[in-house]
Amino acid sequence: MANATGHVHVEPKKPFLVVWGFLLAFTAVETILAYQQFALKVMLVMLMTLSIVKAALIISYFMHLRYDRPSLAWTLMPALVFVILMLFVVFPDSVRLYLMRPR
Amino acid sequence: MATEGAMESLQPAVGQDVWSGGVSPYAVVPKKLGMWLFIVSDAITFSALIIAYSYVRVASPDWPRPFSFMPSIVNATVMTIILLTSSITVVMAVRASKMDWRGSTAKWLMATMLGGILFDVLHIREWLGLIGEGVRLSRNPWGAPMFGASFFTLTGLHMTHVTIGVIYLGVIAWGFKKRKFTADDVEVSGLYWHFVDLVWMFLFPLIYLMSAKTA
Secondary structure (H helix, E strand, O other), X not given: XXXXXOOEOOOOOHHHHHHHHHHHHHHXXXXXXXXXXXXHHHHHHHHHHHHHHHHHHHHHHHOOOOOOOHHHXXXXXXXXXXXXXXXXXXXXXXXXXXXXXXX | OHHHHHHHHHOOOOOOOOOOOOOOOOOOOHHHHHHHHHHHHHHHHHHHHHHHHHHHHHHOOOOOOOEOHHHHHHHHHXXXXXXXXXXXXXXXXXXXXXXXXXXXXXXXXXXXXXXXXXXXXXXXXXXXXXHHOOOOOOOOOOOOOHHHHHHHHHHHHHHHHHHHHHHHHHHHHHHHHOOOOOHHHHHHHHHHHHHHHHHHHHHHHHHHHHHEOOO
16 A cells, blocks of 8 residues: 555565465364364364364454554454353253253 | 644544544544444354354254265365455455555456355255255254254355355455445455355354264
């Protein structure tokens, strides 16, 4: 982008290509993990951890949030995380249903 | 004029303290802030649906695991790779637009659209395969009846986002080349596309990998 002195700032490609490489690698790891003999809960935790790392990379680099003012991230992210965590309040009820079902 | 000087001194200083009511506390164009607010609200919509899916799944001991390695898991993995690659092409489009490379921007955006179309085609093929096996919104041949409703709702809403994204990027590519849109418009459309990619990073493991047929 041209700055005040008229110079064009060329954004480096390398960090984005590195992040893309990591995202592809994490995807391969996830697919391999799906075929390992882990308990369902352990599998869920591992896959969701990888997904959260992937999401953080996409938000930080591809969506440019780490290059924007911190005030933007501080306005958007805590509210989103809070609402998502509040949605987890329903799970004790689904466990109750699971335990009530005949097997 | 002395009055103008006095008025200028009343303008809040930008960049000194972002929380003190500056003209642009986030230092982004309004449409970018608008897109971020949309993304946060859309993320909550997807989160609610994913939680609803998880709720019925936890509550159902007979949840089906119908996705065999070939073709379903391979298909979904290829779809993930396509979507991730379409994100890097959008990064290149935003980069080219900031340097005012109009033709290059349009080409990178069209490459992204191609990725989106390919994603949709592979996904529709997956849908048709499941429908052919007897999966409907309220029943399926394998177990918990809610499998079909949750699968088609989550992936259908995501596919709708991809399709809207392809159209959105097409309009932006055309308008940027014709100098009707600016680099800011390309960046804002890129934000939307990355979000669509981000949502899939959760749908892929939760819907496909957690329901992979392993035995």
